[in-house]
Amino acid sequence: MKILTTILILSTLSFAAIGSAHEADCPYCKIKVVQNTKEQDNEVVLKVGNKRIEYRCLYCVIKDQGRYKGDLVVYAPSEKVGEPVILKRTEGKWTGPKDAVYLNTFKAHKDCAALSRAFTTKEAFAKYAKAHGQTEAKPLTLEQFITAITKPAKAAS
Amino acid sequence: MKTLSLPLALAVAALAGAQGGMPMPPNDLPKWLDANGADHLFYKPAPYNWAIDRIPAFAKDMYATGVGHAMAYEALVRGESPQLETKVYDQIHWVLKHQPTKPVDEGAISPTFQRQYGALEKVFDWAHTLHFQTIDVLAHPGWTDERREQEIEALWKFYTTQPYAITGAPMNMVFLDSFPYSGKFRAQFPKVNGLFWGYHWLQTVNYDMLFRVPVKDQAPQYAVIGERYHDAELYKTDRDFMPMTAELSPRFAKRFPMIANAFDNLHMLHDNVNDILVEPSLNEREKQEQVKIAIYRVLASTHQNEDWEDTEGKENTLHDHRHPMSMPGMGWMKGTDGDLMWMSGMGWMDMSVCAHCQIPFPDGPVWGATVSANGWTMTVRCMMCARDMASETPGKAIIRAATEDPARLLVLISDEEGNWTSNIPGVVFLEKAGDHPECSDWSRAFTSQAAFDKFIAETPELKGTASLSLTEWAQLNNGTPDTFRRIDKPNPYKP
Known part of the structure; x- marks a missing residue:
């Protein structure tokens, strides 16, 4: 029975849609989570234990991570629909794909879903930043992204 | 049941603010509304009384809600509203963190309010007694669920024999919140209003914690509910509307719709009174008159001869007793359409x-x-x-x-x-x-x-x-059901 159950769990995790059925507010910034569209993924999904929680942006996840004790997996929408950048926090240490870079230029949370995002490559970052008027933005590594968010003087409302 | 005639219903609606002015007193205000003297009613004698103390953390939080209401009312009638969001809030908040272990006589905390609004206190006290005794029945060990439910029916009968009883009819909450003073309190005093609505959350969420739940399994739930109450619900200042019983205890409200409605009507009366007490265009005599009219609107005696199911021509009046089709224990809310209603924190939901x-x-x-x-x-x-x-x-x-x-x-x-x-x-x-x-x-x-x-x-x-x-x-997790469709309509409270 254990083998059967394991197969059932694995198959469920593999094929289930990542995301929530219900339009929820972001647990951190309390603004409505922007839903995925055919052109672009927007929902950031955090998996912890048996829970899958939606956030509005990657910044909100990093800011809210302290409430979770266990290991985390975060599915961050990228420039490719259906291909999120997958980040992990294992025993407190964050890791992600080596080529991934991050944008974090929003000034107010009404813009966080658009301007706190992950990209699979620098080229994809540059294309997105240009299209969204963020021509001065620098692509951040995961470490830079997390440091920028967690340092005390971060100016974001 | 006798149906209120349409002309009378329309006349009452006209009296009740439809012309844009303050509601006018009806001709049939009960005489006891002019009597502020003490006329205490007490619990129905029963073996289950104070069984709430079996869940000590819950009991203490419930006892503290009465203290908070009384402190705020006393401050309002003593002209201390400028301190309501600061000094008085801090005092109430202290009580919420240092709760009494026994019920407190609100008259001892709000003597001025009691002298001026004694009739209102009788209505509040009697409904609060129903609150506590229904909780006591559900927390009482040794009875079957069937026996408990019989006793709650008996308590409802006991409650409604008194003139101070609030109606168990579903009421149109939009109408009850549509007067010139409506919404003033929550706009001016969002922190204290947040506490009041937090109390009402606790007073209604607990019924499903207790209803048909073995007594041994009640207290563990309060560890979660109490934490939520203290960490979040007391401090919400962005609720669209007061918490409703059927929203938070749907199983209990389905079984006892009249009690769920009575609690919601009670809580709406609280809101009306809060608004009246801070309405600057009213002098003291006018405030007392408006409070009497607000009491009249929700009394059982005001609605006793009506056929609640006969709603034709009564929409958006005092005698509008529509409810979402599958929820007889829920009054009519802003934007309700059949079984579709807006739920704070959830959005539009089809309750059926x-x-x-x-x-x-x-x-x-x-x-x-x-x-x-x-x-x-x-x-x-x-x-x-x-x-x-x-x-x-x-x-x-x-x-x-x-x-x-x-x-x-x-x-x-x-x-x-x-x-x-x-x-x-x-x-x-x-x-x-x-x-x-x-x-x-x-x-x-x-x-x-x-x-x-x-x-x-x-x-x-x-x-x-x-x-x-x-x-x-x-x-296991099966993700998003393929049958789910979002209901894409704006929040009716923030269009």
């Missing part, structure tokens, strides 16, 4: 279907489950929907679910990471994934392996299906 998969509820005794998380409680049709809905919601959660035994309610409590504990040690689950329209057939909870085996033996299409332990079941 599963909150997760939107399939109508199954007939029969296995009614599904409720999920309480993030301050809301929703009804779902199967265990899978309950688990997956809780899994996608931040924070701790409680599932209350039917089993194969109608007398045994399953209570599951999860931590922040979705790890569940059960009140039934041997609980096992059936989950043989199929289509959502049949989910209540293939996703269920059983009190034992033997009960599961019996069900499988009697259900050929499930032959060979293995049971899941709580741990195995908790790890």
